[in-house]
Amino acid sequence: MTDLARIRLTSGIELDVRDTGPRDAPVLLFLHGFPESHRTWRHQIAHFSGRFRCIAPDQRGYRGSSKPQDVASYEPGKLIGDVFQLADALGVERFTVIGHDWGGAIAWGVALMGQGHRVERAVIANAPHPALFQRLLCLDPVQRAASQYMREFRDPANDALVREHGLGGLLLKALKWERAAVMEPEERAAQFADWQDREAAFAMLNWYRASPIVVPPMDAPFALPDGWQAPPLPPLAIPTLVIWAMNDLALPPCNLEGMERIVPDLALSKVPDCGHFVPWEKPDAVNAAMEAFLG
Numbered sequence: 001m002t003d004l005a006r007i008r009l010t011s012g013i014e015l016d017v018r019d020t021g022p023r024d025a026p027v028l029l030f031l032h033g034f035p036e037s038h039r040t041w042r043h044q045i046a047h048f049s050g051r052f053r054c055i056a057p058d059q060r061g062y063r064g065s066s067k068p069q070d071v072a073s074y075e076p077g078k079l080i081g082d083v084f085q086l087a088d089a090l091g092v093e094r095f096t097v098i099g100h101d102w103g104g105a106i107a108w109g110v111a112l113m114g115q116g117h118r119v120e121r122a123v124i125a126n127a128p129h130p131a132l133f134q135r136l137l138c139l140d141p142v143q144r145a146a147s148q149y150m151r152e153f154r155d156p157a158n159d160a161l162v163r164e165h166g167l168g169g170l171l172l173k174a175l176k177w178e179r180a181a182v183m184e185p186e187e188r189a190a191q192f193a194d195w196q197d198r199e200a201a202f203a204m205l206n207w208y209r210a211s212p213i214v215v216p217p218m219d220a221p222f223a224l225p226d227g228w229q230a231p232p233l234p235p236l237a238i239p240t241l242v243i244w245a246m247n248d249l250a251l252p253p254c255n256l257e258g259m260e261r262i263v264p265d266l267a268l269s270k271v272p273d274c275g276h277f278v279p280w281e282k283p284d285a286v287n288a289a290m291e292a293f294l295g
Contacts, residue, residue, distance in 0.1 A: 004038075004058070009085035011078075013066045018056040019090065021049035026120075027092050029083065030056035031110075033101020033127070035167060035195065035204055036277075037063050039187065040100055043283030044290065052294075055095075057086060059103065061203030063194055069202060074210035080109040084118065096294070098123040100279050102207055105130070108236075115238045122236065123290060125243040125278050128255045131233050131262055136254060137215055138224050146250050149174040150215045153208040167201035168192060182281050233262070241267045241293040243286055245274035267293055 004016040018038045028048060032040035038056035045054045058065045060082055061074060068074075083106065087095060097119050099107025104127020111122035128136070136143040152158060152174035161169045183191075195201065240263050246253055253270075260266050269289035274282045 004064070007057070007086060007089050009082060009089060011081065011085060013060055013068075013082060013085075015057040015060065015065045015082065015086060016063060017058070017086065017090075018045065019053070020045065021051070021053040023053060025051060025053045027053045027055060027087075027095035029087065029092070029095045029097050030054065031083065031097065031099035031103030031107050032056070032059060032062075033099070033103045034207060035171065036101075036191070037194065039190070040103070040277070040279050041098070042187075043280055044098075044287060047283075047287045048290070048294075053092075055086070055090060055092070057082075059106075061206060062200060063197075067199045067203040069199065069206075071206045071209045074203070074206040076106070076109060076211065079106050079207070080113060083110045084114065087118070094118060094120050096121040096123065098125075098290075099127060100125040101127055101276070103127070111236055111238060111240070112233060115236060119238060121238055121293070122240045123243065123293065124240065125286065126245050126248050126251050126276055128251060129259055129262065131230055132255060132258060134213060135224070135230065137213070138228070139222055140254055141218075141222060142252050143254055144216060144222075145218060146252060147215050148218065149250070150208055150213075151217070153205050159202075162201050162205070163198060166198065167195040167204060170201075170205075171195075183277075187280075236263045237265060239265045239267070239293070241269065241289060243269045243271060243278060243289050245271045245276060245278035245281065247272075247274055248276040248278075250276055 005019055006014055007017050008014050030041040032038055037058050041056050048054055061067050097107045097110045104124045107124055108130055111119050158170055244256060271278055271282050271285045279286050
């Protein structure tokens with residue numbers, strides 16, 4: 001899983017992409033989250049690439065892919081656009097979108113925009129639905145506390161720390177980042193090396209800085225702002241599998257409450273005793289849930 005193709009999008013952004021499996025097979029398009037890479041999905045690609053065409057980019061701002069340094073380049077609409085442009089560049093008309101963490105946030109947007117014509121199904125792992133998350137940040141003390149790290153990621157006062165120590169320095173400060181016991185040593189070594197790239201570090205942080213999500217401080221009232229309205233999003237009507245690691249410290253299970261009302265064709269797979277990085281912390285559980293869902 002080391003060979004990556006360099007794909008140029010119509011926007012001029014270039015992405016490094018893992019593209020494997022039969023070219024005439026149904027397409028699974030995998031989107032990784034922060035602070036990882038296409039390697040997030042290594043176990044799923046190994047499992048499914050015999051029967052599906054598996055496409056997994058290093059998204060904009062990550063590793064060798066294009067890393068514009070301005071915040072505006074990471075607005076959600078542009079990140080969603082990258083996915084459709086990538087499908088176009090690879091000659092893919094229809095696909096199943098699969099995302100984790102920030103990749104899952106983009107996958108929600110891709111699925112909502114592409115349902116009924118480009119996107120056939122969606123698989124979302126530990127990524128909040130855009131119609132639910134902002135409400136939780138306003139009202140739910142657990143989710144608000146869990147998301148305070150986003151305020152650190154957005155704070156330019158931390159930029160000097162990143163310039164001196166790379167992304168790892170900020171992760172240690174904001175998240176008390178610790179070594180995951182289940183990650184292979186070579187994977188962790190490669191990840192630490194990726195975090196030393198200063199341009200990539202600021203590009204990754206720009207995903208947070210460009211997001212319209214508001215994270216109130218803990219001393220702000222637990223109430224919706226005056227005049228607040230939920231995003232005017234349609235229901236996601238395509239078949240959708242949500243996989244949720246139940247011990248996720250950043251995104252607790254409160255994110256599942258009410259999801260069945262806005263995702264009517266919902267399959268839910270809860271993964272116990274697992275932290276945030278469910279694709280590689282519990283790959284067998286993820287693969288089994290996807291097998292059942294994909295048929």
